[in-house]
Amino acid sequence: MSWTTKIPAAATAYLEANRLDEVECVIADLPGIARGKAVPAGKWEKQTHFHLPNSIFFQTITGDWGEASGPDGFLEPDMILKPDLSTATAAPWAADGTLQVIHDAYDQKGKPVAFSPRNVLRRVVDLYKAEGWTPVVAPEMEFYLVGRNIDPAKAIEPMMGRTGRPAAGRQAYSMTAVDDYGPVIDDIYEYAEIQGFEIDGIAQEGGAGQLEINLRHGDPIKLADEVFFFKRLIREAALKHDCFATFMAKPIEGEPGSAMHVHHSVIDAKGRNIFTGPGGGETDAFFHFIGGLQEHMPSAIAVIAPYVNSYRRYVRDSAAPVNLEWGRDNRTTGIRIPISDPAARRIENRLPGMDCNPYLCIAASLACGYLGLKNEIRPDKRWVGEAYESESEIAGSLSDALDLFDEAKELRAVLGEDFARVYSIVKRLEYKEFLQVISPWEREHLLLNV
Helix, strand or coil: CHHHHHCCHHHHHHHHHCCEEEEEEEEECCCCCEEEEEEEHHHHCCCCCEEEEHHHHHECCCCCECCCCCCCCCCCCEEEEEECHHHCEECCCCCCEEEEEEEEEECCCCCECCCCHHHHHHHHHHHHHHCCCEEEEEEEEEEEEEECCCCCCCCCCECECCCCCECCCCCCCCHHHHHHCHHHHHHHHHHHHHHCCCEEEEEECCCCCEEEEEECCECHHHHHHHHHHHHHHHHHHHHHCCEEEECCCCCCCCCCCCECCEEEEEECCCCCECCECCCCCECHHHHHHHHHHHHHHHHHHHHHCCCHHHHHCCCCCCCCCCCCCEEECCCCCCEEECCCCHHHCCEEECCCECCCCHHHHHHHHHHHHHHHHHHCCCCCCCCCCCHHHCCCCCCCCHHHHHHHHHHCHHHHHHHCHHHHHHHHHHHHHHHHHHHCCCCHHHHHHHCCCC
């Protein structure tokens, strides 16, 4: 099996201990859901690619299809999906030996499919590389462990801990709270180790049953792959213990939302951080990257906050920024500069929600920074004090955010016009679908009162 020499060491170790039975050939769609095929190991070893219709990228989160196929009509032509063996990783929850392998999408002429999320991120990374830059990111993943919820009409509730009481809120960084659902965390650690993923730390966040996992910094595509895999890993660990893991931006009323903060730095051809000068000071590039986030992030909100629920997270004084101010070691600003050594100087984008597609979120954030670097955009004056006092600079709804996205010519050009066209069509259909649903609030307050 010559392909085994091209897979990561963790996958090799897994195969040494488990007979390979099946390979899951996967690709992320617009929401970040894994689409693909499960293939018997013997067949997979003989194939170099497989096919899926391009319509998987036109699907809404509800399973409907947007009219995004273009002038040829909704013909659902096959894409060519080729494996990236460097992504091969175990599925340790599977009963038999199973590998997951992320694939890249090409059209039948061999060109990358422009609206495949992994290709969108690669396009942005390549723009950096053309300038002699290498972007580096570090995502932080927040999520909730909640009780099993099989009735959409029922409110989501925190999971039961080992004490037999629901997980408590407002216990940020409490080790006791982490211990309360230790068995789930133990399996997250075990699955991550088997899959070869390095966790930088796990902490209790402010919400009831809310956790945060930090990943080590690295290549944007590799880190997006890991977040993509981690979402499934965490869900499987939770299900093993009779609870759900949710990555909704705002799953529980009255509790904080879940973010995916992204830390950014950029390395030059000599391996030096371009945000830091020879004397250790902050460079023009550092300020230009911040300026790009401030200038273009309003137009990118539709990508990093992709659902109607996403906008419930952006509430003042609720641990989520509603502004595009930048500050030093200030968690109330949308753009934070963490404490660090000069060589590790980085910029944290605190605006994205955990409900984002990691490929598209990181691509959008990098695209804003890239435009700042290329156009030498200067940021506003640094914010001092609580930034909740600043004016809100974020769209209040998905519809408003999409309007800004549709008008953002420079941002769309960086992400790819074909992607931007498809994304807007699909998201507008999702918003239209949402408007057809009558909520409990409307029935409670309008049914007999208006």
